[in-house]
Amino acid sequence: MALRDHNYVIPANHEEEEEVGAPNIYLQDHTYAQQLPAVQIQAQPEEDREALEDGAAPDDEEEEDEAVEQEEDGAVDQEDGAVDQEDGAVEQEDGAVDQEDGAVEQEDGAVELVMHAEPRTYRIIPGIRLNSKFYVDNLGFKYYRKKLLVNTINLICELRKNPRGDFMCHGSASISINERDNRLRIVTDHNHNPEAINLDVPFLRNALGERAVDRTVTTPSVRGLYNSEIIKHPQAAISYTFLQTQSRAKRMRQSRRPQLPQNIHELSEMLSDPRNSNYASTFQIPSSAFFNQELIVNGVSVGVIFANISAIEKYCQELATVEMVGIDGTYKTVPQVPGDLRCFLTFQVLYKSVAFPMVYVLLGSETEETYSALFTVIRNILPLNYDRIRFVTDYERALMNAVQRIFPNSELLCCWFHFSQSVVRYCHRKVNGVLNLVKRHEVAARIFRMVLALPHLPAERGNPGCPNFCMEDGFHTIVAYTLQFPDISEVMSRFLRDYVFDYWFVQIGPRRLSVFGQDHRTNNYLESFHSTLLTQIGRHPNIWDFLQRLIIVENQFYVEFQQRTNNLTIRDGTSRSLRENATRIIRESVQQLNRDSDLLMFLRRTGHRNDGYVQEQIGPYP
Incomplete structure (x- = not known):
């Protein structure tokens, strides 16, 4: 096939999204295509046609003796059923594809389309499932991957994979495994016309899906994700609603989470499972353990302790200079499940006038015995000079007694606030x-x-x-x-x-x-921390959402501690x-x-x- 004065092969990552065939209809999370309507085709003058050679590659362009002159309105010249396209797109008139040679006259004067033009290029489109994809050629036919060979990929028509009742198409094609080479070769012809599809919506849907399950995204709000992405995909946004996004994000998140633990012990067991490492390790490179251990008192599991031991070991000299520690608990952000959780407690150090949480604990008990067991663990993993530490707490009697019991040489101050x-x-x-x-x-x-x-x-x-x-x-x-x-x-x-x-x-x-x-x-810096945490994760969240947000918070303070060691200002003062x-x-x-x-x-x-x-x-x- 001879090509003149235009670039026929579309790069794989091209920006233009014009599609051949008919007006778009919009994708939903279910069947989103419709059959093209029959349209009337106007005949074109014989002299305006170009004879296209079947199977000619773009490299044959220089061997042609005659130039092709496109019509002023961009109409498609056709002969013997072959379509010459400019920039890979067929001009649409009143939302339908003009076609000739092969149109069959209907009784009512309409023309039934029979495709004889052969597709030449393809695009990769995100599928409904995350990380899935399908292929659409330049005429609008849709394919799924059938088989991966050494250098090529075999594709089959959508209507072979998903027949419409008794109707099936045995159309197939072949492409290179190199996605930069977006040429497509038909192996078996289609027996139907291409269907109109909206190719904008899949990209919006895919972007929303990726962000909904990305553990590094700092906001769990689906509304926030949606508002951000529709700015980047304005055309698709017209046809893809927030309610669709909300439902999809919920399904995707639920399908990727582990099952809910029924108690603290089961939570600890699940965090010890390597399959759940995303909820038990930090964001640092290389990643280190964040889940520390299960807290057991008198044979009963009463808490789960989290601490970045690698960071603590790295900054042990800086921590040895700490003179003040704040301890406080909150109830608003405690996950509803496991049901035996009662309190979320943080153990923060004041380093160079800035508070940094070092140990995080989900507790199911707030007795003096539980606090004493917890502080014994903390004393072993956090290398502070406890003989000169001043502790600031609230006026919870069990907490104060445990501090004085485990840190007898330290000074206990209660919070004036x-x-x-x-x-x-x-x-x-x-x-x-x-x-x-x-x-x-x-x-x-x-x-x-x-x-x-x-x-x-x-x-x-x-x-x-x-x-x-x-x-x-x-x-x-x-x-x-x-x-x-x-x-x-x-x-x-x-x-x-x-x-x-x-x-x-x-x-x-x-x-x-x-x-x-x-x-x-006061220990208002702890109150401020709990307020920030409440803003980020909300009240009584899902336990796995809670842990993902907590790991993000831990990474923030890990980075800021490094900044403070370099004497950078990290608070407004x-x-x-x-x-x-x-x-x-x-x-x-x-x-x-x-x-x-x-x-x-x-x-x-x-x-x-x-x-x-x-x-x-x-x-x-x-």
């Missing part, structure tokens, strides 16, 4: 009437603020930074001040006596409550600046207290340090 949070939550109880009084009475609001300031005093007298006052002195000062206002003294005195003193002073104790002289008075400013103000207030011994004024000044948080929780107050 959690103290403030607990006091606010107590006031929200309608039965005590404190919140309404605080919101409408200026003196009650002042007393409330002074209670929140108590931890800024030393636990005992004789502290070098403030030798003459302690927390209990501050409490008695607040009580004496309250008694001066009879209209509120009954409610506020009960609040001070029954809650503040009986619980915080007697049960918790000033030594655990005081944050006097501390720069880091706002929280640090605010903390340092608050520390300076409190220190100046202590110095003023040492000079004038006005304890009431000290409590009033420092009581405003938490106004922002309190107003978020209870609204404006005097």
Whole structure:
């Protein structure tokens, strides 16, 4: 076949997607093709035709003596059933293919199409199943792979693989195994016309499928994936909906996940299985183990421990300089299954003023015995200088007792934020009437603020930074001040006596409550981490989704730890600046207290340090 003045062979990775045959109809996740309608063909002048030689290759182009002149409107010249195409596309008129020589006149004046033109090139199109594919030639016939030979691939017509009732086509073709060579040779002719298909939708569908199961994609939101891909595939987006994407993504994810474990022990067994290594190893190259071990107490499986031991060993010298550790748990992100999971706990170190989670634990028990067993494991795998470590925790008694039991030479500090949070939550109880009084009475609001300031005093007298006052002195000062206002003294005195003193002073104790002289008075960095985790994985996710997101988070902190060892700035510094400013103000207030011994004024000044948080929780107050 002679070709003139145009490039007939289309590169395998060509960009143009014009197809021959008829107007497109759009692919669904099921049958998406329709038979071409019969169309009327207009005869072309004999002089405008070119004699095409069957089987001629593009290399024969220079041997032809006569040039081919295309019609101005791009119509296809045909002779003896052969089609000469420009840029691999046949001009469409009113959505149908113009064809001649072989058209059979119908009784109603229409023409039945009988294909005699021979396809020459093909494209590879993504199939419905991920990583599957089919082939479409330049005339629109669709093929599936039949057999792989040494240098070629045998293809069969779609209607041979998937007959339509009793109708079957025995059409077949052959292509090179080299996909850069996209020439196609017909072995057996088709007995039907090509069907119209939309070749845009498969590429959108395939891109969405790949991202839906890609473990490195940082968002689990199908809506986010869909919105991103329809920007890249605007034509296909018209015919492929979000609901189709959502259903497909759900099926694909479910088919690739392991079965759900019924309990913590079964989860540990599944994470030990090499077939589930994607959920038990890190993203680093080479990958290292992330699942560490099952936590067993008295023969019962109570937790699963995760830690990047390779990273810990790599940075053991840097970790030896750590002086502060934060421990906190959250319940919002705990997977629903296994049903015996209760809490997700993180063990974070403060390195160069930045918090880094080092150990992650899914727990099914929150007893002192469980915490003690956990901290024993952590002490063995995390090489910190525990004789000088300061631990910051919330006021969970079992947790505090376990810290002091396993790390007896360390210092335990409780989080001032959690103290403030607990006091606010107590006031929200309608039965005590404190919140309404605080919101409408200026003196009650002042007393409330002074209670929140108590931890800024030393636990005992004789502290070098403030030798003459302690927390209990501050409490008695607040009580004496309250008694001066009879209209509120009954409610506020009960609040001070029954809650503040009986619980915080007697049960918790000033030594655990005081944050006097501390720069880091809270473990808010853990709260921030849990908030970020909640945003990324949502509430109570599937256990396998949870682990995939957790591995992504671990990789983030692994990279950032390396950056921090190089003294790079990885946080914007706002929280640090605010903390340092608050520390300076409190220190100046202590110095003023040492000079004038006005304890009431000290409590009033420092009581405003938490106004922002309190107003978020209870609204404006005097």
